[in-house]
Amino acid sequence: MLRLRKLRRRGSGTRETRGRKPEAQTAQISPFDRAGAPRRPRRLPPAAAAAHRCSAPPPGRAQAPAPLRMPKPAGRERRSASCAHVHKRLRMFVPRPCRTVRAAGGGRRAASCFSGRAPRGRRGTPAAGAAAEMNRDSFAAGERLVSPAYVRQGCEARRSHEHLIRLLLEKVRGCRAGLGSAPRGPRGPPRGPPRGPPSLAAPAPPRPSRPPSRPPLPGGPPPPASSRPPAPPRPSRPPSRPPRCSPRCTPALRLPLQPAPSVVLRSSRGQQGKCPEDGWDESTLELFLHELAIMDSNNFLGNCGVGEREGRVASALVARRHYRFIHGIGRSGDISAVQPKAAGSSLLNKITNSLVLDIIKLAGVPAVTSCFVVPMATGMSLTLCFLTLRHKRPKAKYIIWPRIDQKSCFKSMITAGFEPVVIENVLEGDELRTDLKAVEAKVQELGPDNILCVHSTTSCFAPRVPDRLEELAVICANSGIPHIVNNAYGVQSSKCMHLIQQGARVGRIDAFVQSLDKNFMVPVGGAIIAGFNDSFIQEISKMYPGRASASPSLDVLITLLSLGSNGYKKLLKERKEMFSYLSSQLKKLSESYNERLLHTPHNPISLAMTLKTQGEHQDKAITQLGSMLFTRQVSGARVVPLGSVQTVSGHTFRGFMSHTNNYPCAYLNAASAIGMKMQDVDLFIKRLDKCLKTVRKEQNKESNVSGVDNYDKTEDVDIEEMALKLDNVLFDTYQNSS
Structure with a gap:
């Protein structure tokens, strides 16, 4: 009704002011009525007139005649019917206001941009209203420069990118809620199914009509809100057509509520899957990163920083290299904590950890419950795990370590302040395998209380093979000894990941560490610490002192979003x-x-x-x-x-x-x-x-040269011997003659 009144004020006018508009802003709907008599042209709103001009055929091309119309009624009915007809005929040129704009107008429900929550039951905040008014004014100014139809087309293109971002955030939130880690909102659980995008394979039935509210008793107060019957769940609307968006929408704040048909809407793994199946293009990735970056305080317009760490960057090239994520991740007490003045970086860290956890499950360890990205390589990440175990086992000073000739593994134990107990491998055929009897003997010799953990390895150079994780996990479980696994480049191997899964199932594995550069093809400098106990993984993250660089998290996030789960499986x-x-x-x-x-x-x-x-x-x-x-x-x-x-x-x-x-x-x-x-x-x-x-040619040359030298030496010896014999004969002959 409100839209109809606006259209009536702008389009119909009165008889006295009907002829004052310039002729360029008029559009003739139908030159004849049903009776065949000519009638006066109808004036349209400015936006509709501009759209009508842009949609007119070029000169020289024939235009189909407009259909005949019924005679116009008189009086007020005539004006109402006229407005209704104009709105019906030019529906594609009179866009409906989007939900953010309606929220800014007050009284309608709005969708939060990066919260991922269902928009039902939330009123528009003053900040959202101000932002919507600002963007509405910007788009209104753009309408005067270009066609509203073109503006709407560009807005639709942006919504296709924003839909992927919203889908990612909804999946991350859905998984956290399913694991019980996401707190419930103040309004309680949603009344219906999640407001995510529907699936193209199984379209939802049409939305049922809301039953009328129960009338109050005669002479009594209205029933309280708690006693009112709950509204039936409202299933998602099937995407029968692409979403329509007003050119006056809020592109930087509003995310789409209806998906585009060409977008993969739901993961085949259900709501628990978070990494998109198909990778994103660079334009969507850049839009997503810029949307996150403007949430950090160093990118606020008019920000005044008076602290010692305010995200100041001297070089613009450095800022662009990091997409203006300057604050890093974590706080001084926890690398996984949220920074108040770096909401975008904190959100980037949460999303990265969630995507990496999903990829680890996809690679072969579905029982993993928690992980986080740490901006250190594999060796220092192992040291962080050992230092965390020090507080749990203060008397321990030994680490049982089946030998692998890699310096970083050995130095990680030395740096943590422990003494490695090297267990030599046994030769079985061509393979070098774990000596389980030697491990059990060392456990009995040193005592379980004096052993910090067993440090095993999966990925290694041949002829060494991965350790017997299942047997080692059983030994650790029976002896009460922690078990840390060095899974440096084992994520890419389903066999290594299966060993970890089986070890956690039959025995004990506290944490396993893998490198980012070896498994995800990103620059060196990051690792993933994962485990099967949320509390222990959180203790490791809290052991990290100070804040950390966001570069490894940003690199792996971009990589996983560009590949998608299908790309990584490929x-x-x-x-x-x-x-x-x-x-x-x-x-x-x-x-x-x-x-x-x-x-x-x-x-x-x-x-x-x-x-x-x-x-x-x-x-x-x-x-x-x-x-x-x-x-x-x-x-x-x-x-x-x-x-x-x-x-x-x-x-x-x-x-x-x-x-x-x-x-x-x-x-x-x-x-x-x-x-x-x-x-x-x-x-x-x-x-x-x-x-x-x-190499073979050079060896043959050396052997030939050495053979020739030996032959020459033999000939010289023979000649010398013959000369000596001749001298002896001559000497004897001389003596006899004398």
Whole structure:
């Protein structure tokens, strides 16, 4: 009714003022009535007139005649019918006000932009009203410059981006509410199903009409609000057409309530899935990041900062590099806490942790309950876990560690102030596996109270294979010893993730740590600490001193949103295919040089090829092969000679890099990690073949040169012996003659 009155005031007018408008703002609806008599042109509102001009056909193109109309009634009925007809005929040119604008007008319900909550039952706040009025004025000014139809089209395009953002936030909130971690709002639970976007596969039935309220008793007060019958749930409306948006809507604050048909609306994993199945494009990602960044206080217009840490940046290039997220994440007491003056950065941190948790479940550990991104690499993240356990077990000073020749793992225990107890691996065929009997013996020898934890490993270089996590988890559960797993690049392997899942099911695993750069293809500097006990993971996050950088969280958030869950699953599948391809190609190459590929079926990532036939100077040839590969731009492959000795933090490792003191042969390592392509495998095999040929040629030359030298020396000795014999004969002859 209010819209009809406005239209009547603006469009119909009175008879006295009907002829004062310029002729450019008039549009002839129908030049004839049903009787065939000509009638005067009808005047339209300015916005409708502009839209009518833009929708007119170009010159030279025929226009279909307008349909005939009924004779106009007289008086007030004539004016009402005229307004109704204009509104009906030009419905596409008279956009309805959006919900934010209606909330600003007062009395209508509004949707919160980044809360993810259902908009029912919430009145528009003064701030939202002011923002809506500001944007309404901006769009009204834009209408005078371009066509309202074009403005509406641009607004519709923006809503398609905003729909993805709202869908992500609703999924994150829905999962947190399902896990019991999200507090319930002050208005109690919603009366109907969540106000999320509907599914295209199963459209909802039409919305039922609201039953009339119960009339009050005669002569009595009206019934209280609590005794009124609850309204029936209002199912979501099926998306039969694209959402319509007013050009006067609030693009920076309002998120769409109706989805576009081309958008994937609901994850196949239900409301508990949070990472979008299909990746976002860069325009949507940039819009999302800018919407979050303007929520930080350093990006407020007119902000006055008088503290020592107010998000000031001297270089604009640095600000753009970080998308103006300057405050970082966390507070001084908790890396997962919310900063009052950095709502956008805090929201970014929460969303990142939720997406990473979803990806870990997708990768093979569905029982995981909590995780967080820490801006440290794997080694320091393990140190943080050990320091957290120190407060739980103050008497403990030993860490049982099945040997893996990697310096960062060993230094993480030394840095935390504990003494590593190295458990040597046992050789089973070509594989190096965990010595469970030695672990049990050390537990009995040292005592469970003196042991901080068992530090096991999943992902490693062949011929070492992942530790026996299930058996170690059972030992830890029976002895009451914590269990920390180094899962550095194991997220990309379903076998490593399955070992963690099974270990937590049958025994005890307190936390497992994985690297961001090795599993998600982001810059180095971040890790994920995950576990099966929310309270323990929160204790680890509170152990981090001070605030932290938001760069690792921002990198992995952009990566996961650009890939989507389907994109990441595709990468995992391609990695498995590349592992099989690399294994077959490396096996063919090794057989051509009388070598063999080590049989390590329990290692799903790394491979090893023997280097036995390298001549007498084997160590020199192996070292030369490694340097030749590196100078030919082959990175990642490493050669392991025999008998190398390395001292790390006062502990001497014999046979370093081979994970044992005495491995039978030298070998070359190559791994198939996430992101590897078939071209990488082909180029590696080609360059390795050339390097092996070069090494063999040099060895043959050296052997030939040494053979020639030995032959010459033999001839010289024979000549000298013959000369001596001749001298002796001559001397004897001279004596006899004398």
